[in-house]
Amino acid sequence: MLSMVLSMMSKGIYGKASAVIIFVLISTAMLVAPIAANAATVTVTAYPTQNVSNLVINDTVSVIFTYPANSFISRQLSGLNYSMQLSAINIPKNSGAFESFQNALRQGNSSITLLNMSITESKSLVANATALIIKRSTIINAWVSGIFNKTPSGRIMGNFGWKSFKVDSRLDVDFNGHSEDINFIGNSFFAPMGGKLLIMSLLMSDQLEALSHISTINFSAFNTPLSQWTRTYNPSTNMTSFTKSVPVETLFTASLSVNNNTYSIRAVSDPSYTLNVQGYAVANGNTLILTSPPQTNYTEYAAVVVIVVIAVAGAAIYLRKR
Secondary structure: OHHHHHHHOOOOOOOOOOHHHHHHHHHHHHHOOOOOOOOOEEEEEEEHHHOEEEEEEEEEEEEEEEOOOOOHHHHHHOOOEEEEEEEEOOOOOOOHHHHHHHHHHHOOOOOOEEEEEEEEEEEEEEEOOOEEEEEEEEEEEEEEEOOEEEOOOOOEEEEOOOOOOEOOOOOEEEEOOEEEEOOEOOHHHHHHHOOHHHHHHHHHHHHHHHHOOOEOOEOHHHOOOHHHOEEEEEOOOOEEEEEEEOOOEEEEEEEEEEOOEEEEEEEEEOOEEEEEEEOEEEEEOOEEEEEOOOOOOHHHHHHHHHHHHHHHHHHHHHHHHO
């Protein structure tokens, strides 16, 4: 499907194919995109000559609430087990979620344009005698344009100053009539607890209020120049990759002591980033420059081949004389 999209847009850096057809093809491609399952990740695949890029964002965050065994809360929460998944394909461009996400990207590059986005959200909840763990994974699959431009000399350059984006507002998504905020750790996050949330709130209301202001779609930890990321080039696929990981992030932590018993709550994430660029790309700060790959030096290889041939021929002559 992607090859069809790129083929239709291959006439110059700004494709001239029908916008309606491209919209349909890109939307369909999102339906079959793979969904990551574990740590928080951002995977960008950029196609400079077509001036489009695919963003697959797995915003995964876990909240861990610990409590003493045999406490009242332990008896109420132990044994809880819940999971769910929601999907919203082709978020409307006039929706608050679409506009908020595009605005977050534009903080680092005012030229970037969000073409399409789809969202899949999954949650899981499990509790035992001493801990409750709620995990939310939100997959944002989006296509953007406006990252690359062509200089008068014909060189293609890309502005990736937006890569460390952070969404500072709610992202309320309509999942077939059911609205969920997929960004903050608020009521939507704790919805799987149902009435059990009241028990937790009575004890740690101040901590939960502070936690509700934490934005999870936050990749500001990657606000370092691309030129400092790990870079590799694969000549067989003609793809340049830039990668970076950061240590496990504690987004929030708080504890409370009641009658010599300690209760704690924390939110954690484990993010990593991969940027794949079609072509041979080098980074200057957050700017990517497309250039020709270095010529392979075949002289050394030829010398090795000659030596091997001479050695084999010598061995053959020796064996024949024997």
